[in-house]
Amino acid sequence: MKGHAILVNALLAALAFVSLFPLLWMLSVSFMPPGAASTLPPPLLPAAPTLDNYRDLFARMGMGRYFFNSFVVALSITAGSVAFNVMAGYAFAKLEFAGRERIFRGLIGALVIPAQVAMMPLFLELKALGLVNSYGGVIVPALATIFGIYLVRQYARSIPDELLEAARVDGASELTIFLRVVVPLLKPIIVTLAVFSFLASWNDFMWPLIVLTDSQHYTLPVALASLSREHVQDNELMMAGSVVTVIPVLVLFIALQRHYIAGLLAGSVKG
Amino acid sequence: MNGRIAGWSFAAPALIVIGGFFLLPVAVAFALSFTDFDLYALASLDNLRFVGLRNYLELLKAPLFWQALGNTLYFVVLGVPLSIGLSLGAALLLNSPLARAQAFFRTALFAPVVTTLVAVAIVWRYLFHTRYGWVNQGLAALGIDPIDWLGDPHWSMPTIILLAVWKNFGYNMVILLAALQAIPRELYESARIDGAGTWQELVHVTLPSLGPVLSLVSILTMAGYFQLFAEPYVMTEGGPLRSTFSVLYFMFEQGFKWWNLGVASAIAFLLFALVLAASEALLRFARSRGMA
Numbered sequence: 048m049k050g051h052a053i054l055v056n057a058l059l060a061a062l063a064f065v066s067l068f069p070l071l072w073m074l075s076v077s078f079m080p081p082g083a084a085s086t087l088p089p090p091l092l093p094a095a096p097t098l099d100n101y102r103d104l105f106a107r108m109g110m111g112r113y114f115f116n117s118f119v120v121a122l123s124i125t126a127g128s129v130a131f132n133v134m135a136g137y138a139f140a141k142l143e144f145a146g147r148e149r150i151f152r153g154l155i156g157a158l159v160i161p162a163q164v165a166m167m168p169l170f171l172e173l174k175a176l177g178l179v180n181s182y183g184g185v186i187v188p189a190l191a192t193i194f195g196i197y198l199v200r201q202y203a204r205s206i207p208d209e210l211l212e213a214a215r216v217d218g219a220s221e222l223t224i225f226l227r228v229v230v231p232l233l234k235p236i237i238v239t240l241a242v243f244s245f246l247a248s249w250n251d252f253m254w255p256l257i258v259l260t261d262s263q264h265y266t267l268p269v270a271l272a273s274l275s276r277e278h279v280q281d282n283e284l285m286m287a288g289s290v291v292t293v294i295p296v297l298v299l300f301i302a303l304q305r306h307y308i309a310g311l312l313a314g315s316v317k318g
Numbered sequence: 319m320n321g322r323i324a325g326w327s328f329a330a331p332a333l334i335v336i337g338g339f340f341l342l343p344v345a346v347a348f349a350l351s352f353t354d355f356d357l358y359a360l361a362s363l364d365n366l367r368f369v370g371l372r373n374y375l376e377l378l379k380a381p382l383f384w385q386a387l388g389n390t391l392y393f394v395v396l397g398v399p400l401s402i403g404l405s406l407g408a409a410l411l412l413n414s415p416l417a418r419a420q421a422f423f424r425t426a427l428f429a430p431v432v433t434t435l436v437a438v439a440i441v442w443r444y445l446f447h448t449r450y451g452w453v454n455q456g457l458a459a460l461g462i463d464p465i466d467w468l469g470d471p472h473w474s475m476p477t478i479i480l481l482a483v484w485k486n487f488g489y490n491m492v493i494l495l496a497a498l499q500a501i502p503r504e505l506y507e508s509a510r511i512d513g514a515g516t517w518q519e520l521v522h523v524t525l526p527s528l529g530p531v532l533s534l535v536s537i538l539t540m541a542g543y544f545q546l547f548a549e550p551y552v553m554t555e556g557g558p559l560r561s562t563f564s565v566l567y568f569m570f571e572q573g574f575k576w577w578n579l580g581v582a583s584a585i586a587f588l589l590f591a592l593v594l595a596a597s598e599a600l601l602r603f604a605r606s607r608g609m610a
Contacts, residue, residue: 051416052416055411055416055598056417056418058411059408059411059412059423061447062408062411062426062427063422063426063427065484066426066427066429066430066484066488067426067429068452069438069442069445069484070429070430070433070438070441071428072441072445072452073437073438073441076444084444084450085447085449085450086450087449088455089450089451089452089455093358099494109348109509125458130331131332132334133328134328134329134331134332135328135331135332135333135404137328138325138326138329139326139329142324142325142328143322143325144322144323144324144325144326144329145322146410147325147329147350150329150333151560154336157336157344159341159593159594159597160340160344160590161541161544161586162340163569163589164343164344164392164583164587164590165339165340165343165344165585166343166573166582166586167343167347167350167355167573167579167582168342168346168347168350168579168583169340169343170573170574170579171346171360171579172338172339172343172346180365183334187339188335188340189330189334191331191332191333191335191336192336192520195360196332203448221324221328225328244379246432249434250432250433250434250435252435252548253547253548253566253570254422257570257574267434268435268436268437271434271436271440272436272548272551272552275440275443278338280442285440285444286440286441286444288437288440289434289438289441290437292414292434292436293433293434293437293438295433296427296432296433296434297433298431300429300432301425302481304425307432308428308492309464311492311493311591312485312493312496313493
């Protein structure tokens with residue numbers, strides 16, 4: 048039994064090492080002066096840690112701009128999609144309206160359609176709306192998701208009807224009921240949804256790459272991909288760029304881990 | 319405001335977004351795939367012509383399409399079982415009563431999932447560097463000659479598969495861990511009374527109980543892996559010798575490099591059809607084995 052315990056924990060430690068080594072190595076190399084990582088044997092830790100790469104990124108490569116772009120896009124998508132998905136999810140769970148079940152079934156059916164099928168016409172549509180190469184081109188199509196509506200609806204079904212009826216009898220408007228009664232009850236799923244949206248929009252690559260055509264609107268992943276093509280040899284600089292891109296989402300995840308995992312599980316057991 | 323109007327007005331903003339910026343484009347894409355929409359049509363719609371099935375037929379005759387399809391299938395066929403296998407192994411380890419510091423290990427193993435793919439693909443590129451990368455350094459310590467991971471067409475796709483497995487296994491691990499924890503204790507107790515050992519418990523109790531969840535995560539992972547794009551775009555630009563050129567990469571080039579939006583739409587629908595067929599096949603297989 049003791050041998051078993053050592054084996055289990057050694058295997059877990061090995062997996063944790065493999066999972067974390069690339070991230071720790073990225074962090075370490077980002078503090079090395081140019082060229083230091085490309086020597087033999089490659090160093091694990093910087094001999095003389097420096098912030099030069101970060102200074103270079105922000106002063107010369109416009110990293111501040113990309114960071115700002117990513118924040119604007121991710122925060123707008125998070126705020127907008129949480130609002131729209133929560134309203135719709137609540138409506139599908141608790142409010143009667145014509146065609147409700149049929150529309151919901153249709154939405155669930157549409158979950159199998161991969162996003163890229165829509166990309167070509169979506170580009171033309173956004174071009175006609177003047178949104179290509181603007182924040183709007185990334186934000187607008189992401190303002191509601193079927194998955195988000197589904198998640199909220201599942202959660203909102205547990206709200207007792209009597210509670211809503213009692214508020215209606217008291218003469219509260221539907222909007223007041225939503226804001227004062229429903230939203231506070233949905234708080235856990237709202238946090239989950241917000242973490243999901245932020246991470247997804249921060250990390251998204253393909254659509255921003257398509258719709259943001261010049262560099263002043265690039266989000267971090269798009270900028271990083273483009274920089275890495277120009278600076279193939281600048282190992283240390285690119286590691287610093289990767290750190291800047293990854294740190295915000297890692298910190299957010301570690302802080303709100305419980306909510307993220309809860310949402311992941313709620314979304315996967317639809318069966 | 320009565321209930322009916324309230325329902326519609328609460329649902330409307332989300333439905334407008336999904337309808338206008340997803341479902342409508344999907345329908346238009348279907349129509350587009352039967353046209354010769356190209357750079358000229360982008361300039362003026364007068365240049366747009368209906369071409370029937372021509373885009374589809376020409377794709378099926380194009381060697382590049384088959385190469386992209388072959389690469390994508392290679393990625394899926396190798397990547398999905400490796401991912402699911404590692405997720406399952408990690409979940410079993412985490413669920414073991416012998417495991418220490420479970421919360422730490424769970425977070426550590428999950429961390430790659432939330433990282434930005436573009437950033438870690440760049441990290442990967444340097445870790446797999448032929449001369450200065452730590453992977454070859456590690457192999458050298460074992461007496462293995464350096465491998466040209468990203469420069470050799472035989473190794474480029476395996477390297478990308480390793481990245482995908484590393485990045486994604488934590489996701490299904492968490493789902494499988496929850497499923498493991500939901501298996502009733504009594505099942506294990508009665509197995510033990512029947513004299514089952516650890517291995518027999520795994521084969522006769524654990525795996526059958528996980529069946530439905532395993533088939534679900536396999537199908538979802540497979541559908542996701544068919545959308546291979548960012549990894550080769552960042553790490554290899556589809557090379558060397560197009561060995562990591564995927565179907566979605568092909569769509570991206572046709573659509574947004576050459577502006578052949580008609581052809582690109584046809585590629586998107588071919589890929590969609592393939593994913594549907596593969597999911598259906600996997601689901602049937604799972605059902606036939608009593609796993610779904």
